[in-house]
Amino acid sequence: MQTQIVYLKPPADGALPDPTGTFKVVQSPFDTAATDHQPGEVLVENLYLSIDPYHRFGLYDPAVTRSQFPVTAPGTVISTYGVSRVVRSANPDYAMGDLLYSWVRWERFTIVDTPNLQYLQKVKAGIDPVHYLGPLGTPGLTAYAGITQVARPRSGETIVVSATTGAVGMVASQLAKALGLRVVGMAGSDEKVRYLVDELGLDAAFNYRTAASLEEALKEHCPDGIDIFFDLVGGEILDAALTQMKLGGRIPSAGMVSQYNLPHDKRYGLKNLHSIVGMDITIQSYRSASWEHLFAEMRAEFEPRLSDGTMTFKTHVVEGLENLPAGFYGLFTGQSFGKTVVKV
Numbered sequence: 001m002q003t004q005i006v007y008l009k010p011p012a013d014g015a016l017p018d019p020t021g022t023f024k025v026v027q028s029p030f031d032t033a034a035t036d037h038q039p040g041e042v043l044v045e046n047l048y049l050s051i052d053p054y055h056r057f058g059l060y061d062p063a064v065t066r067s068q069f070p071v072t073a074p075g076t077v078i079s080t081y082g083v084s085r086v087v088r089s090a091n092p093d094y095a096m097g098d099l100l101y102s103w104v105r106w107e108r109f110t111i112v113d114t115p116n117l118q119y120l121q122k123v124k125a126g127i128d129p130v131h132y133l134g135p136l137g138t139p140g141l142t143a144y145a146g147i148t149q150v151a152r153p154r155s156g157e158t159i160v161v162s163a164t165t166g167a168v169g170m171v172a173s174q175l176a177k178a179l180g181l182r183v184v185g186m187a188g189s190d191e192k193v194r195y196l197v198d199e200l201g202l203d204a205a206f207n208y209r210t211a212a213s214l215e216e217a218l219k220e221h222c223p224d225g226i227d228i229f230f231d232l233v234g235g236e237i238l239d240a241a242l243t244q245m246k247l248g249g250r251i252p253s254a255g256m257v258s259q260y261n262l263p264h265d266k267r268y269g270l271k272n273l274h275s276i277v278g279m280d281i282t283i284q285s286y287r288s289a290s291w292e293h294l295f296a297e298m299r300a301e302f303e304p305r306l307s308d309g310t311m312t313f314k315t316h317v318v319e320g321l322e323n324l325p326a327g328f329y330g331l332f333t334g335q336s337f338g339k340t341v342v343k344v
């Protein structure tokens with residue numbers, strides 16, 4: 001049986017992607033022995049699928065919010081990275097049973113057609129396959145490029161990483177720590193804050209939801225100011241960080257997840273942007289896709305750390321493809337803890 005998460009209609013401007021109104025679970029008969037393969041194509045069964053905040057971009061009305069991501073058409077199935085097993089192959093490079101890191105869709109079975117063959121990679125023996133959706137995949141590259149290419153830290157500097165228990169934040173904060181920085185994190189629950197200090201070994205962390213003042217929390221944990229604010233959230237948190245930046249501070253801006261589900265005219269208006277002039281701050285937006293040439297270098301750095309335990313990574317597993325829409329909703333409401341993957 002095939003199961004697909006079909007996109008129904010966009011959430012209202014700024015609304016959260018309500019699991020039942022935005023998507024529909026569709027099942028249909030599927031005979032894996034009778035798929036119509038073209039030469040070179042591969043039929044895979046998806047074992048784990050990635051759900052990511054950027055999927056929200058495809059659901060915007062382009063007349064209201066512009067973005068580099070193509071608009072997702074109602075009635076279609078969203079594309080994503082996955083870990084998949086080959087079920088049938090018309091390609092000499094892939095055999096039945098091979099475990100692959102793949103570019104597939106929010107569905108159980110995917111025929112990987114010719115344009116998407118370039119994304120297939122065999123999962124290396126001895127590596128947790130789910131790590132390909134985290135530290136060894138796009139989130140890892142986003143963290144690696146943001147730290148090494150955009151932030152360019154010097155040992156001893158202070159970095160604040162936002163969305164620190166998310167996929168990118170966990171990797172960025174541990175890399176920064178390994179490079180000799182003082183690392184401060186933040187999260188939306190006390191349990192997550194404890195994880196950051198006790199498990200990831202950060203120097204300090206705070207609960208951004210319960211802090212009486214974000215500015216005071218940053219001041220308390222960064223008494224000498226912030227050299228680098230690794231921004232994954234935007235909004236009020238970015239605004240508070242702007243008030244605490246040191247002269248010549250850097251702000252790699254990879255995401256603004258706090259703003260993704262707000263009406264376009266209710267998004268947070270920054271009040272402290274003048275600091276970029278007053279303190280000579282560089283804000284640089286970037287996307288991981290621009291740094292794909294660093295993939296091998298990033299993996300060479302992270303694979304041994306994951307194997308010897310000097311880097312750790314927490315996964316939030318959503319059980320069952322039919323629960324994917326609820327898992328997607330959870331990315332924006334604090335329900336996820338770690339990188340969310342769907343176990344199909």
Ligand SMILES: NC(=O)c1ccc[n+]([C@@H]2O[C@H](COP(=O)([O-])OP(=O)(O)OC[C@H]3O[C@@H](n4cnc5c(N)ncnc54)[C@H](OP(=O)(O)O)[C@@H]3O)[C@@H](O)[C@H]2O)c1
Pocket residue numbers: 051052053054138139142163164165166167168169186187188189192232233253254255256257258259286287288289331332333334335336337338339340
């Ligand atoms: N530029 C790129 O190429 C690129 C690539 C990947 C990701 N990103 C961006 O990086 C950011 C994090 O992505 P991810 O994949 O690491 O996330 P993730 O693993 O899906 O986790 C979601 C994170 O967002 C945080 N969050 C959700 N709503 C928030 C809010 N209103 N205020 C503050 N934090 C909030 C959550 O923190 P709590 O649970 O503590 O609330 C959690 O840490 C997103 O903005 C994403 O778009 C950019």
